Amino acid sequence: MTVTRRRCAATRTTFYAGLAIAARLALVVVVLAVTSLTARAAGSALSKQDQECLGCHSTEGLEKKLANGETLSLSVQGPAFAKSVHSKIGCAVCHRNITLENHPPLKTKIASIRENSIELTKVCSSCHGEIFKLYEGSIHATLVRDGNPGAPICTDCHSPHAVMPKAAYDAATGAPCSKCHDPIFKAYAGSVHGKAALGCSNCHRAHDVSAATTGDRLKNACLECHQDALAAHQTWLPNAAQHFETVSCPACHAPAAKRKVDLRLYDSVTKQRVAEKEGVPQFESRVRSADAKGAGLDAMALHSLLREFNREGIDNETTLRGRLEVSTGVEAHQLMDKSQAIRDCAKCHQQGADAFQSVTVSIVGPDGRPVRYGAQPEVLNSMISVDSVGGFYAVGGTRIKLLDWLLALAVLGGIGVPLGHLTVSWLVRKYAKKIGGQEDS
Amino acid sequence: MPRIYVHPLPVRIWHWINALGFVAMIVTGFQIRYIGLIDLLSFRTAVVLHNWIGFVLIGNFFIWFLFYLFSDKIKVYHPELSPLKHFRASFRQLRYYGYGIFKGDPNPHHLSVYHKFNSMQSMAYQVMMLFLVPLQFYTGVLLWDVNRFSGMIDVLGGVRAVDTAHVLIFIFFVGFIFIHPYLASLGHTRTAHFKAMITGYEEVEDESGHTSPPA
Numbered sequence: 211m212t213v214t215r216r217r218c219a220a221t222r223t224t225f226y227a228g229l230a231i232a233a234r235l236a237l238v239v240v241v242l243a244v245t246s247l248t249a250r251a252a253g254s255a256l257s258k259q260d261q262e263c264l265g266c267h268s269t270e271g272l273e274k275k276l277a278n279g280e281t282l283s284l285s286v287q288g289p290a291f292a293k294s295v296h297s298k299i300g301c302a303v304c305h306r307n308i309t310l311e312n313h314p315p316l317k318t319k320i321a322s323i324r325e326n327s328i329e330l331t332k333v334c335s336s337c338h339g340e341i342f343k344l345y346e347g348s349i350h351a352t353l354v355r356d357g358n359p360g361a362p363i364c365t366d367c368h369s370p371h372a373v374m375p376k377a378a379y380d381a382a383t384g385a386p387c388s389k390c391h392d393p394i395f396k397a398y399a400g401s402v403h404g405k406a407a408l409g410c411s412n413c414h415r416a417h418d419v420s421a422a423t424t425g426d427r428l429k430n431a432c433l434e435c436h437q438d439a440l441a442a443h444q445t446w447l448p449n450a451a452q453h454f455e456t457v458s459c460p461a462c463h464a465p466a467a468k469r470k471v472d473l474r475l476y477d478s479v480t481k482q483r484v485a486e487k488e489g490v491p492q493f494e495s496r497v498r499s500a501d502a503k504g505a506g507l508d509a510m511a512l513h514s515l516l517r518e519f520n521r522e523g524i525d526n527e528t529t530l531r532g533r534l535e536v537s538t539g540v541e542a543h544q545l546m547d548k549s550q551a552i553r554d555c556a557k558c559h560q561q562g563a564d565a566f567q568s569v570t571v572s573i574v575g576p577d578g579r580p581v582r583y584g585a586q587p588e589v590l591n592s593m594i595s596v597d598s599v600g601g602f603y604a605v606g607g608t609r610i611k612l613l614d615w616l617l618a619l620a621v622l623g624g625i626g627v628p629l630g631h632l633t634v635s636w637l638v639r640k641y642a643k644k645i646g647g648q649e650d651s
Numbered sequence: 652m653p654r655i656y657v658h659p660l661p662v663r664i665w666h667w668i669n670a671l672g673f674v675a676m677i678v679t680g681f682q683i684r685y686i687g688l689i690d691l692l693s694f695r696t697a698v699v700l701h702n703w704i705g706f707v708l709i710g711n712f713f714i715w716f717l718f719y720l721f722s723d724k725i726k727v728y729h730p731e732l733s734p735l736k737h738f739r740a741s742f743r744q745l746r747y748y749g750y751g752i753f754k755g756d757p758n759p760h761h762l763s764v765y766h767k768f769n770s771m772q773s774m775a776y777q778v779m780m781l782f783l784v785p786l787q788f789y790t791g792v793l794l795w796d797v798n799r800f801s802g803m804i805d806v807l808g809g810v811r812a813v814d815t816a817h818v819l820i821f822i823f824f825v826g827f828i829f830i831h832p833y834l835a836s837l838g839h840t841r842t843a844h845f846k847a848m849i850t851g852y853e854e855v856e857d858e859s860g861h862t863s864p865p866a
Contacts, residue, residue: 448698451798555694560687600809620822624829638753
């Protein structure tokens with residue numbers, strides 16, 4: 211009896227174990243069937259080989275643990291890939307290092323997701339060489355080279371397995387730029403350009419994006435569309451060409467923006483902005499030593515800073531060129547319809563104008579972006595600045611106070627001397643034989 | 652009272668256009684520099700007027716310049732080549748305005764067709780007409796279109812340096828515009844020199860007598 215019971219129990223255990231294995235097998239079959247169906251649904255456009263890749267890689271949650279603890283997703287959305295422009299070339303063109311023999315590439319150690327993505331940009335450049343060259347000259351690529359972890363590489367803007375044609379970029383959402391520049395995009399969306407649904411790349415270009423506040427690129431971008439802008443301004447704006455040179459477009463066309471003056475170190479010999487030498491950052495140390503109190507450069511400090519820059523050699527002649535611009539990138543994107551632009555000259559051309567209450571001195575940093583240091587607003591009104599800030603002057607707004615006193619003296623003298631002379635004549639009239647001859651009055 | 656013709660027509664035309672023009676330039680100049688403090692005109696109107704009147708004055712300058720260049724009247728500007736004589740005469744004139752005039756002393760300057768300026772005037776007007784006025788026109792033209800003349804402006808030390816020179820000369824002329832009419836009122840009558848600059852004739856007391864020169 212006991213033996214019979216034991217046999218029955220053993221038979222039951224074997225049965226349940228078998229059932230569990232069968233269930234697991236069934237599950238695998240179901241998963242494979244589903245993923246296979248998904249892969250097939252993903253695209254009849256996809257080659258058989260790509261469908262085989264997606265057979266595994268369309269599995270949700272397929273991932274790899276990296277050395278630094280990050281998890282690299284190996285999952286690809288089949289339908290999205292099928293719609294992408296790269297569906298025609300297939301998986302193997304980009305993932306050429308993966309072969310049947312070495313797949314999965316266990317020997318390849320991936321340090322981090324970022325490093326993997328940067329490594330894969332070489333693959334992008336092998337087909338898109340020209341565009342990649344443009345990108346390499348961009349501020350984005352410079353920041354990547356400088357090790358900035360947030361700087362975008364190809365796959366940050368172009369979703370790696372869902373690369374869409376250029377026409378598919380949506381100006382309304384600002385993607386992909388808004389992913390990093392969201393506050394700017396929100397400001398832009400309310401602007402006259404945003405409402406017209408122009409994309410970011412119309413002004414900033416897609417790949418050779420440059421630092422916004424260095425160079426003439428952006429101004430030229432404005433003038434590329436607004437070709438008659440100078441002629442239109444010349445009909446009413448005195449010194450229009452100089453305004454175009456010294457005043458940024460948003461300074462007037464973003465009427466709500468806070469304005470400021472950026473005094474740029476400029477080499478009069480090379481006719482270019484002075485740039486910080488690679489590996490020899492001098493600007494920061496020089497401005498800090500010139501501004502011992504840390505209250506911002508005053509007129510004397512600015513003067514001695516220029517002297518320092520001119521001491522380097524006789525081949526350079528560093529001066530300061532000022533530019534009126536808006537305070538932030540967000541404000542630079544709040545461009546309004548021209549009917550709302552500032553046309554009142556007195557907004558800037560009077561003493562105490564808001565535009566001249568914030569002043570910076572800048573140099574072009576090694577990454578192409580300006581490096582700025584604060585200066586006191588009085589540098590724009592000081593007699594010392596005739597020499598150092600010779601390249602920036604807004605009549606009325608940045609007038610030199612000493613000249614105001616001299617003018618007051620001239621007026622007082624001009625009125626006072628004749629009055630004094632007349633008074634003396636009147637006082638001594640009784641004693642004079644004749645004063646001024648025969649007066650006819 | 653005998654009269655001598657000392658102000659030929661081109662000089663009178665130049666003088667009065669210049670006088671009105673300089674007053675207008677000073678008014679608009681004040682308005683441009685002190686918008687907010689003075690609000691007679693809008694900034695833009697003041698700038699446009701300042702520019703136009705400036706060009707009129709430049710043209711007008713050539714009436715004066717060409718007249719004296721191509722006539723024998725240029726002798727009125729002939730400098731006294733002996734510095735000692737020049738400074739002695741200038742000092743005498745200065746002493747007259749600062750002291751002698753109150754006592755009723757005669758004007759030390761003897762007016763004649765080719766000697767209508769006293770020593771101080773002759774020197775001051777040459778500095779003004781051959782240096783300050785052309786320099787003011789020059790800096791004014793540079794500031795009229797800063798971008799067009801940026802190369803020249805950079806050579807001169809930048810737009811702020813050019814403007815400072817322009818304003819310094821402006822300050823001088825502001826003082827001058829008050830002093831000049833007052834000195835002109837110190838003739839043998841208060842209006843004698845003003846009338847002379849309209850008619851061209853200065854009255855002299857008698858052939859041997861002295862009279863004060865025009866300002």
